[in-house]
Amino acid sequence: MQASERSASTRWATPGSVLAGLAAAIGASACCAGPLVLVLLGVGGAWGSRLVALEPLQPYFVAAALVFFGVASYRLYRGSERCAPDEVCAIPAVRRRQRVIFWSVSVLAAALMSFPLYAPLFY
Template structure:
């Protein structure tokens, strides 16, 4: 009986650590995605929202770092998706696996994916708005 409890406790702590790692991956991918979009998509979104000012032009100074942010974002998004969708254990199936935090992580990962896709294809669609 005690050995079963120890196994359940160890499994629970592994699940908690995995959720923490997934949260960090999702948050990091969201920040990296914002870095990717800061040079092209963010200024366009601000202008379309009616925000103006000379400071918006300074956001293009981050253009040389766009490939670095893109590689970091794609890597973190990939690891995040692998943690959320790719790694399933028996413990996850038993507990149901759907918590508010997992939904938040999934939302962050999908938002990051959308932002990176918009930033990497901005050369195609952005001229339509200028």
């Protein structure tokens, strides 16, 4: 595989993992945070009751989010050794920016995934 093909295939690997982790975290909190958001938006309770059906899938969403964030953290912190000097991942400013975005999204995802623990405070 040539360097241009390899960099094109791995260019979105870390941001893709972070976005997939965020999507899984949103799925994990859909059963609990979703109805609250819908009530705050003025939507009736019928929509919220449909989201409760996602509650049995919450552990799978949490596991998927943890896997995706694990892959992203590995690529951000351990994958930099395998980065060629002419690739984007070799630029320190880009790596720093990716790490800031990773930790920001991770904190948001942790808040979403732990919402069932503090949801009774809002109801």
